[in-house]
Structures are given as C-alpha cells and as structure tokens.
Amino acid sequence: MAPPQPKNRSHAPAKAGPGQPGRRMASRDAGERAAFFARREAATVLRRVLRGDASKRSGGSIKSLVFSPSVRNKRATFALVCQTLKCLPILKEVFASTGVLSSKWKKQEELVYVTAYDILFGQEIAVSGSVEQFILLHKDTFRTTLKKICVKRKVSSIKDLISENTTVKPKPRFVRVNTLKTTTGSVIEVLSKIHKVEKDDMVPDMLVLPPGTDMHKHPLVTDGKVFLQGxxxxxxxxxxxxxxxxxxxxxxxxxxxxxxxxxxxxxxxxxxxxxxxxxxxxxxxxxxxxxxxxxxxxxxxxxxxxxxxxxxxxxxxxxxxxxxxxxxxxxxxxxxxxxxxxxxxxxxxxxxxxxxxxxxxxxxxxxxxxxxxxxxxxxxxxxxxxxxxxxxxxxxxxxxxxxxxxxxxxxxxxxxxxxxxxxxxxxxxxxxxxxxxxxxxxxxxxxxxxxxxxxxxxxxxxxxxxxxxxxxxxxxxxxxxxxxxxxxxxxxxxxxxxxxxx
Known part of the structure; x- marks a missing residue:
C-alpha cells in the first residue's frame, strides 16, 4: 500500500510536481506540439513521395527523405508517412464518399491525409491547427462512412480494411564499420552492451544486428564510425x-x-x-x-x-x-x-x-x-x-x-x-x-x-x-x-x- 500523501495546507498556488495536474498538462501540451510538427514534416515528405510516384520521377525514397538533415523528428515522421500510405486508399475512399474535401483543403491534401490517419487510426492527439479542427469537425461522419465501407466489403472491423499485403519480412540490420575512424573490435564492444552482434562471415568489417534495430541516432552512426549499409x-x-x-x-x-x-x-x-x-x-x-x-x-x-x-x-x-x-x-x-x-x-x-x-x-x-x-x-x-x-x-x-x-x-x-x-x-x-x-x-x-x-x-x-x-x-x-x-x-x-x- 502506498504511504499516505501529506495534505497541502498552503493557500498559495503549489508548484506541480511529478504526477500532478500542472505537470501532466505541460507534458500533454509538449506531446501535442510534437505531434503537430511531426504531421507537417510527414506531409512534406508525403507530398514529394506521391508526386515522384505519380510522375515516375524519383524524388528520393521514403527513407532517404525522412532521414535527411532537414527532418527533425525522424522516428515520428517515418511512422506517420508509412502508416498514412498504408491507409491512403481507404482515406481517399472516405473523403470521396463524404464530399467534404473542398478546393481549400485539396491544396493541403497531404496534410489532411496525415492528420486524418492520426486522428481516425492513430493516437487521436489534436491541437489547434486548422486541419486538425477540420478533421475533428467531421470525425463522426468519417467513422460512419468507414463502417459503411466495412459492410460493403464484408469485413468485420475497420482494421480489416487495411491491406495486409504490405507486410514485409524483417531482415537483419547490417552495419559497416568505418575503419578510417575506428576498429571493428571497438564497435563490437560498444554495441554488444545493448544488442546481439555478430560478424559477417563474408564482408570484412561488417556486423549483423537483429532485425528492426534502429541505429539512425546512435553516436557511432552520427559520428561516421559506422555506416548503415546493406x-x-x-x-x-x-x-x-x-x-x-x-x-x-x-x-x-x-x-x-x-x-x-x-x-x-x-x-x-x-x-x-x-x-x-x-x-x-x-x-x-x-x-x-x-x-x-x-x-x-x-x-x-x-x-x-x-x-x-x-x-x-x-x-x-x-x-x-x-x-x-x-x-x-x-x-x-x-x-x-x-x-x-x-x-x-x-x-x-x-x-x-x-x-x-x-x-x-x-x-x-x-x-x-x-x-x-x-x-x-x-x-x-x-x-x-x-x-x-x-x-x-x-x-x-x-x-x-x-x-x-x-x-x-x-x-x-x-x-x-x-x-x-x-x-x-x-x-x-x-x-x-x-x-x-x-x-x-x-x-x-x-x-x-x-x-x-x-x-x-x-x-x-x-x-x-x-x-x-x-x-x-x-x-x-x-x-x-x-x-x-x-x-x-x-x-x-x-x-x-x-x-x-x-
């Protein structure tokens, strides 16, 4: 049983400590701001990806665009772009059925798609942005439309609408040690503390890490001692x-x-x-x-x-x-x-x-x-x-x-x-x-x-x-x-x- 907490007998405003409402509100505000900017970074990447795909001109892969120096919140942006693309056919069908996407919003359609995914399928974190307000205003209509699409497609839930054929078998994470700056032994010593590390049996100075290992922000990578190279x-x-x-x-x-x-x-x-x-x-x-x-x-x-x-x-x-x-x-x-x-x-x-x-x-x-x-x-x-x-x-x-x-x-x-x-x-x-x-x-x-x-x-x-x-x-x-x-x-x-x- 947790010990009883002392009552605050002062009438003066108390500073919010951990777990108190003021601190929670500040934390929530920070999370909403981060989500707000991540959506806009994701929309910028999504615009370049979709335009390149439509014109058959390579504007850069999703990964190369997300992990460019100009994107700050890389992990959140990457997740938003990938998930929005996965749900894009459904989102387009919803907007077409409801007819709410006017010419005003079509000018920002990539941001509309990202925000709609985040609110309808994601974390439902919203801030005072105009696009967020637009999606929240029509959220009930969108969800009603989604249910109708489920009935039409003869699926039991909204999740079943999202195609599962985009699932890709995870592959090992290969990294190459840059011997101009460090040694393979030194890198193994650092990485083995947090990952299972194996030496590749064919390519010198190549290490094999478990699938899904995220190394993009690791100091070894940012310092150029390790390259994320297949x-x-x-x-x-x-x-x-x-x-x-x-x-x-x-x-x-x-x-x-x-x-x-x-x-x-x-x-x-x-x-x-x-x-x-x-x-x-x-x-x-x-x-x-x-x-x-x-x-x-x-x-x-x-x-x-x-x-x-x-x-x-x-x-x-x-x-x-x-x-x-x-x-x-x-x-x-x-x-x-x-x-x-x-x-x-x-x-x-x-x-x-x-x-x-x-x-x-x-x-x-x-x-x-x-x-x-x-x-x-x-x-x-x-x-x-x-x-x-x-x-x-x-x-x-x-x-x-x-x-x-x-x-x-x-x-x-x-x-x-x-x-x-x-x-x-x-x-x-x-x-x-x-x-x-x-x-x-x-x-x-x-x-x-x-x-x-x-x-x-x-x-x-x-x-x-x-x-x-x-x-x-x-x-x-x-x-x-x-x-x-x-x-x-x-x-x-x-x-x-x-x-x-x-």
Missing part, C-alpha cells in the same frame, strides 16, 4: 578491391556509401575521384565523405561520360566502380515502394520490358563501354541494384566483345557465393546476384579484370573475393585530374537528366 551494397567495393595508393574513379557516386567504403579499403591512401552529375545528390555525396573522414576523395559535380579516357591526367586510373542509374527494382522493399500507390504485381511483372528499362540499359551500356576504355584500368566493377536481366546480364553480354578486344575478362567475385548470373550466355557463371531470399537486397555484380594485369600478379583470389598483392603500388598523381575533369564540357548532361526523370 551487405550486398558492401560486396560491390570489396569485389573491386582497389589497392592502397591506387587512383580510382567512382563513376556515379552518390550518396557515397560505396565511395567511402573504397576509401577505407585503401586505408585512406591514393586518390578517389567521385563523380556525380545531379547537383543535389552531389551535396549528399560531399556530406557522406565529410562524415566518413576520408581525405583521399575528390568529389566532382560532373558527368563521368565527359571524361576523356585518353587524357594524360587519367593515365594512372587503375580501377573504376560503375554503379549507374538503374531501376532500383532490387531494393524496392528497402525503399518501401510497396507502400506507393503505383505499386502492383502487374507493374513488377511488366517492369523488365518497359520503355524506362530499355532507356536505362542503353545508358548503362554506354557508361560501361566508356569505363572499359581507360588505358590503365586493371579492375572494373559494374553493379546495379536491379533484378532485371535487361540491366544486368544483357548489358554485360553486349559489351563483352569490346571488353575482350581491350584485354579484359570476367572474373569471379566471392567464388563461394552460390547465386550467380542468369545462364543466358557463356561466362555468366562469373557474375554475381543477391536476392531477398538471401535476406539481402537484390544486387548484381560483374567484375572485369585486365588479363595482362592478372598474368603479372601472383596473387590469388581470397575467399572474400578480393585479390591479395605482393607489392603495394602507390599512385603519385595530385589534383591535376580534378582540374582537367572540371574543365570538360558536360555535353551529355541534359540527356542523362532526362533518363533520371523517367
């Missing part, structure tokens, strides 16, 4: 395996996770030229590089295709990572594309033959052919986060005659990995695919190695797909390459922008 994405840089001191090009670098992974694999030595055509994505790339502490990366807001491969400034480029614009079909689950209005089974089935895929694959072939033309390149990785043959095996097969004429052959990254390329041409067994069935993203990796370089080296592939080396080659070039690149005309910029907008 295993398949990390396999790309490991497959390229540039040596410390080499000069390397990351041809389509943003957001920069693979770029800074290359820098870590090179121990911060040598020179990486990270190219990104899109201005906004180039800023994201620069932010990633700064956070990583990589001092051997030069970021360039320019077109990789405008580099003259015969320019003496690039005579010492020894490796190229080409991860060009693609459909992103392999990471649609991670992007939460299943929540978007345009998502359907038919869209997925027809995507491989769409006009957009054909245009993307044409660009990919051009970019890969250009990458093969650099005279001193010894290793080249072509990768996509696509599941479509048209962007993967077909692109590689189309450039094989050129690659062979230039002395390249397909090598086998991660030879112990069981899932290889689709058997559509001789040599496809050297290619690598990852799949959601492996609890990974859908990725594709092709590794080209120049035969002359391979013959000169006595190193053998290790189990992780990388090559060892007897000698450490040091590239001594300075900033001449960057200056030469910056002086080139970006003649293909408009063409590439049109591809990105598709």
């Amino acid at each position: 295993k398949a994405s990390c396999m790309v840089a490991v497959a390229l395996c540039p040596k410390a001191g080499w000069k390397v090009i990351d041809a389509c670098a943003a957001p920069g996770n693979k770029t800074v992974h290359l820098a870590a694999l090179m121990n911060g030595e040598g020179n990486i030229i990270a190219c990104e055509l899109n201005k906004d994505r180039a800023k994201t790339l620069q932010h990633t590089v700064r956070r990583s502490g990589a001092n051997n990366v030069e970021t360039v807001n320019g077109d990789f295709l405008d580099i003259d491969s015969n320019d003496p400034s690039y005579a010492e480029v020894r490796a190229i990572l080409l991860d060009p614009s693609c459909s992103g079909s392999g990471i649609s689950t991670e992007r939460l594309d299943h929540l978007l209005p345009s998502h359907s089974r038919d869209d997925q089935d027809d995507a491989g033959s769409s006009a957009r895929i054909r245009k993307l694959s044409a660009f990919q072939r051009k970019a890969l052919s250009h990458a093969l033309s650099f005279p001193s390149v010894e290793r080249l990785v072509y990768s996509t986060c696509s599941i479509h043959q048209a962007e993967n095996e077909d692109v590689v097969n189309s450039v094989l005659p050129l690659a062979t004429s230039l002395g390249f052959e397909l090598a086998t990254p991660f030879p112990q990995w069981r899932r290889r390329g689709l058997p559509v041409f001789d040599g496809a067994e050297h290619l690598l695919r990852t799949d959601p069935e492996d609890d990974l993203e859908g990725f594709f990796i092709a590794l080209f190695v120049r035969k002359a370089a391979a013959d000169e080296s006595s190193a053998e592939p290790s189990k992780d797909g990388a090559l060892g080396a007897k000698k450490k080659r040091v590239c001594t070039t300075g900033n001449n390459g960057l200056r030469a690149f910056s002086s080139l005309r970006l003649s293909r910029m408009d063409a590439l922008r049109s591809i990105w907008r598709l």
Whole structure:
C-alpha cells in the first residue's frame, strides 16, 4: 500500500510536481506540439513521395527523405508517412464518399491525409491547427462512412480494411564499420552492451544486428564510425578491391556509401575521384565523405561520360566502380515502394520490358563501354541494384566483345557465393546476384579484370573475393585530374537528366 500523501495546507498556488495536474498538462501540451510538427514534416515528405510516384520521377525514397538533415523528428515522421500510405486508399475512399474535401483543403491534401490517419487510426492527439479542427469537425461522419465501407466489403472491423499485403519480412540490420575512424573490435564492444552482434562471415568489417534495430541516432552512426549499409551494397567495393595508393574513379557516386567504403579499403591512401552529375545528390555525396573522414576523395559535380579516357591526367586510373542509374527494382522493399500507390504485381511483372528499362540499359551500356576504355584500368566493377536481366546480364553480354578486344575478362567475385548470373550466355557463371531470399537486397555484380594485369600478379583470389598483392603500388598523381575533369564540357548532361526523370 502506498504511504499516505501529506495534505497541502498552503493557500498559495503549489508548484506541480511529478504526477500532478500542472505537470501532466505541460507534458500533454509538449506531446501535442510534437505531434503537430511531426504531421507537417510527414506531409512534406508525403507530398514529394506521391508526386515522384505519380510522375515516375524519383524524388528520393521514403527513407532517404525522412532521414535527411532537414527532418527533425525522424522516428515520428517515418511512422506517420508509412502508416498514412498504408491507409491512403481507404482515406481517399472516405473523403470521396463524404464530399467534404473542398478546393481549400485539396491544396493541403497531404496534410489532411496525415492528420486524418492520426486522428481516425492513430493516437487521436489534436491541437489547434486548422486541419486538425477540420478533421475533428467531421470525425463522426468519417467513422460512419468507414463502417459503411466495412459492410460493403464484408469485413468485420475497420482494421480489416487495411491491406495486409504490405507486410514485409524483417531482415537483419547490417552495419559497416568505418575503419578510417575506428576498429571493428571497438564497435563490437560498444554495441554488444545493448544488442546481439555478430560478424559477417563474408564482408570484412561488417556486423549483423537483429532485425528492426534502429541505429539512425546512435553516436557511432552520427559520428561516421559506422555506416548503415546493406551487405550486398558492401560486396560491390570489396569485389573491386582497389589497392592502397591506387587512383580510382567512382563513376556515379552518390550518396557515397560505396565511395567511402573504397576509401577505407585503401586505408585512406591514393586518390578517389567521385563523380556525380545531379547537383543535389552531389551535396549528399560531399556530406557522406565529410562524415566518413576520408581525405583521399575528390568529389566532382560532373558527368563521368565527359571524361576523356585518353587524357594524360587519367593515365594512372587503375580501377573504376560503375554503379549507374538503374531501376532500383532490387531494393524496392528497402525503399518501401510497396507502400506507393503505383505499386502492383502487374507493374513488377511488366517492369523488365518497359520503355524506362530499355532507356536505362542503353545508358548503362554506354557508361560501361566508356569505363572499359581507360588505358590503365586493371579492375572494373559494374553493379546495379536491379533484378532485371535487361540491366544486368544483357548489358554485360553486349559489351563483352569490346571488353575482350581491350584485354579484359570476367572474373569471379566471392567464388563461394552460390547465386550467380542468369545462364543466358557463356561466362555468366562469373557474375554475381543477391536476392531477398538471401535476406539481402537484390544486387548484381560483374567484375572485369585486365588479363595482362592478372598474368603479372601472383596473387590469388581470397575467399572474400578480393585479390591479395605482393607489392603495394602507390599512385603519385595530385589534383591535376580534378582540374582537367572540371574543365570538360558536360555535353551529355541534359540527356542523362532526362533518363533520371523517367
């Protein structure tokens, strides 16, 4: 039994202590204010997501938009956006049936949807905002309409109206230790106090945490000591395996996770030229590089295709990572594309033959052919986060005659990995695919190695797909390459922008 509380005998106003009405009211007011601003941040993200989905132009994934620096309350905003999208078909049906969404409110329809979800399905926290008042005014009408829809659909409750086909099997949380700033052992020591932590058996410095582990605000992440990067994405840089001191090009670098992974694999030595055509994505790339502490990366807001491969400034480029614009079909689950209005089974089935895929694959072939033309390149990785043959095996097969004429052959990254390329041409067994069935993203990796370089080296592939080396080659070039690149005309910029907008 709790001890009796002393009576307050003073007639003067008492300060509200824990559990007292004044403190509770202050706490409630703070919660309502937080909800008020979270709805507006969620509406901003939702507007960009829906407009990008409607126009088939990628304005950024839900996650990338929510976890941008401009969003303050990331967790609440993320939950609101996802749940509103999940309920969006029902919300639209309710508003259409009631006819209360006038032209005035249609101008703020994303905020109306978010607020309606929060009040009808969520926490029902409301403040004095005009949209909140509008939803509260019609709340009984909306709920009556929802019940009628339930009867029409022959379901027993409102919850049954929400489709369950958006449920996604949770995957492990992979994180990559940034060895430019810390050690894997140090990170394990910190994380093991609060999480179960395992080392990945294939990718160096990669840790595996339980599904659903939220690391976005963890100091290790905000300080750049750990990167939230999927295993398949990390396999790309490991497959390229540039040596410390080499000069390397990351041809389509943003957001920069693979770029800074290359820098870590090179121990911060040598020179990486990270190219990104899109201005906004180039800023994201620069932010990633700064956070990583990589001092051997030069970021360039320019077109990789405008580099003259015969320019003496690039005579010492020894490796190229080409991860060009693609459909992103392999990471649609991670992007939460299943929540978007345009998502359907038919869209997925027809995507491989769409006009957009054909245009993307044409660009990919051009970019890969250009990458093969650099005279001193010894290793080249072509990768996509696509599941479509048209962007993967077909692109590689189309450039094989050129690659062979230039002395390249397909090598086998991660030879112990069981899932290889689709058997559509001789040599496809050297290619690598990852799949959601492996609890990974859908990725594709092709590794080209120049035969002359391979013959000169006595190193053998290790189990992780990388090559060892007897000698450490040091590239001594300075900033001449960057200056030469910056002086080139970006003649293909408009063409590439049109591809990105598709």
